[in-house]
Amino acid sequence: MSDSSPQPVQLLSLDGERMPHGDFDPWVADLDGPALLALYRDMVVVRRIDTEATALQRQGELGLWPPLLGQEAAQVGSARAVRTDDFIFPSYRENAVAYCRGVALTDIVKVWRGNAQSGWDPYTVNMATPAIIIGAQTLHATGWAIGAQNDEVDSVAITYFGDGATSQGDVNEAMVFAASFQAPVVFFCQNNQWAISEPVRVQAHRNIADRAPGFGIPSLRIDGNDVLAVMAATRIALDRARTGGGPTFIEAVTYRMGPHTTADDPTRYRDPAELAEWKTRDPLLRLHRLLTLLGEITPEVAEATQALADAAAAELRAGCIGMPDPEPLSVFDHVYATPNATLERQRTDYAAYLTSFGSSDQSGEGR
C-alpha cells in the first residue's frame, strides 16, 4: 500500500506521555485529571461490559455479540465529544457509544438476545439503533444533517462505520451528498484493520482518510487508540459542522483485538504476531499510564473503578437473563403505523390457530 498521508495524529505516546500537537492541543486543553479519569472509567466499564456480553454469548444467553475489544478509545473519546442534541447513527459495534449515550445495559443486549430488532427508542438518547446493513446509516446521518441545516439549528449528525464499509456505495454516496449540501455531518470511520477476514488493504489501496478530500471533504487521520487524539479530532469536526463548515471525515486507526463477532474465528486468517503488536498499543494501558504519571490512579481509585465495572457487568447479566420472552402474537406488532387488513387477517388466523391448542394467554398485546 502506498502511504501518502502522514502518520496518524497522536497526543499520547505508548508510554502514556503527552505529545504536543499545535492544532489538536487546544481542543483537549480542558481535560484535567478528573476528566481524564472519567474517560478511563468509561473505557474500563465498556471493556468489562464487552467481556461479559461475550461470556453471555458463550453461555447461550445471547445469540451473537460483536465485541469492541481494542476500540474503547475510538468509541468513548468520540461519544463523549458529542452534544446531547446531536444525533448518532452507528453500525452494530458501537456499544461503548451507546453506553456513553445513556442506553440501559439491558437494552444494549436485547437485540443480540433475539428479543427485538433493536433495544431502545432512538429519540430518548438521540442515537439510532444499530444498522446491520454495512454503511446504510451514513446516508441516514446525511439526511438528518440536511434536515438540521433546513431547520437552522446547530445540531450535528455523526455516523460510525468501519474500514470495510468504505467500499460500500452508500458510504460514497453519503459523502457526495454531504459535500454537495455542505451538510453538518461527521463521518467517523473506525479502521480496525479487518472486515471480518478481509484486511484493510483489500478495501483501500491508499489510506482511507485520503479519499475524503476527493469528495471535497476534509479528513483527519488519527491514532484511534489514543483517547485524547480521538476526542480532539471529533471536537474539531463537530465544531466545523456546527459553524457551517460542512462535513468532516475522521479515520481513527485502531484494531479489532477480538473476533468480528462471537461467530468468527480470527485464528484462521490472522497472524498472532499482529495481535501481539497491537496489544502494546492497548488504549486502556496508555491512558492508565498517563493517569499514573498524573497521580490520578490510587489504589482506592483503581478499586472503585473495578467495582463500577463489575457492577455494570452484574447488571447486564441479570438484565439479560431476566428479560422476558416476547409474546407470540407480538410478531405482528408495529409492521405498519396504520391498520393493515391483510396483516390483521393473518394475526387473527394465527391467534385462532394458537387458541385451538387450548393455550391460555395469546393476547400479544404490548410487550
Next chain:
Amino acid sequence: MTMTTMTNPATVSTVPGLTAPTPTALTETKTLTMSKAINEGLRQAMLEDPKVVLLGEDIGALGGVFRVTSDLLAQFGARRIIDTPLAESAIIGTAVGLAYRGYRPVCEIQFDGFIFPGFDQIVSQIAKFHYRTQGAVRMPITIRVPFGGGIGAAEHHSESPEAYFTHTSGLRVIAVSNPQDAYSLVRQAIASDDPVLYFEPKRRYHVKGEVVPELGPPMEQAVIVHPGTDVTLLAYGALVSTARDAALAAADEGVSIEVIDLRSLSPVDYAAVEASVQKTGHLVVTHEAAQSGGLGGEIIAAVTERCFNYLESAPLRVTGFDVPYPPAKLESYHLPDLDRILDGVDRVLGRR
C-alpha cells in the same frame, strides 16, 4: 449524562388523516392532466405541511423529466425542492434521515428501472424501521415512481417493478390510473405515517380528467370503475383504461364485465374483490408486469382461498410475459391490450 427526551417528531403533522380530508386551495373542479394533477397534489401537501420536502434528480429548474414538479422550485425554494446528485440509494437513504428528523420526504425516482440502486434502502431500511424500533421511528416517506411501458422507450424505462415492493412487509404500494386518483392518492400517501410506493403510469401522464378537491375514498380502497355481473376484471395503473374499454366492447356482445381499479396493491382490498367475485363467479387479473411471482398470482391464490366455492372457472392472468422488458418494436406484443384481455374474459367464461 443528562439527555433531553424527545418525542417522535414524525407524529406531529398538520396534514389531515385519511378519514378527515379538509378542503384545500384547490377549491373548484378543474380539468387537469394526470401529471398536472400530481403536481397540484404535491403543491397542496407542501402548502399544508412545512415538513413536506421533495427530493429527486432534475426535479428543480427542469421540473422533472416528466415535468411533474414544474414550478414548485420557484414557489417553495431549494430547501424544500431538493435537486439531488444522481444517486438513487442516496435519495432514498437521505430521505430516511430526514424522516428521522420529522420531515415527510417525497422522493422522485426518475424511471421505474432506476429504482434498483435504491432498492436496499427501501427494503432493508424504510420498510423495516417501524418494526425494528417497535413503533418509535416512523417513515412517512412517499416514493413516486413513473412506471410501465407503451411509450417506445429504451431499456430500463418501461418496467413494472411493483411486485418487489408488494412482497416487502412494511411498505404500502399504490398505483393510480386517472387524474383524480393521482391528486387524491398522492396527498393521502404523503399524509400516511407509513412509507408508500406511489406508481404513476407514465403513458397516462397527458390524459386529462376532472379533479375535485375532495380526496375521496381512502387509498386502501379499490374502486369499481365499470359495474358488471359476469366477470370480475382487476386492473391498476395504465391498464384500467384498457380494461374499461374491454368492458365496453364486451357489452356489445352481451358480456357484462365488472372492472375494478385496485388502486392499492399492498394491501389489496380483498373485501371489494371478494364481493365482486362472489357476484360474478369469474376472475381475470391483468398487469403489465411479468406473470411469474407477480401480483396476479397472489391475488388469484388469495381469492381462491377465500371464495373457492363461488368460482365457476379457474381464474386467469393476462399479463406481460416472463421476459425482460422488450425493445420498443416488440412492446405491443408484450403489453396486455384490449384483445388479449377480451380473450382472457372469453376463456374464463368458457367461450373459447
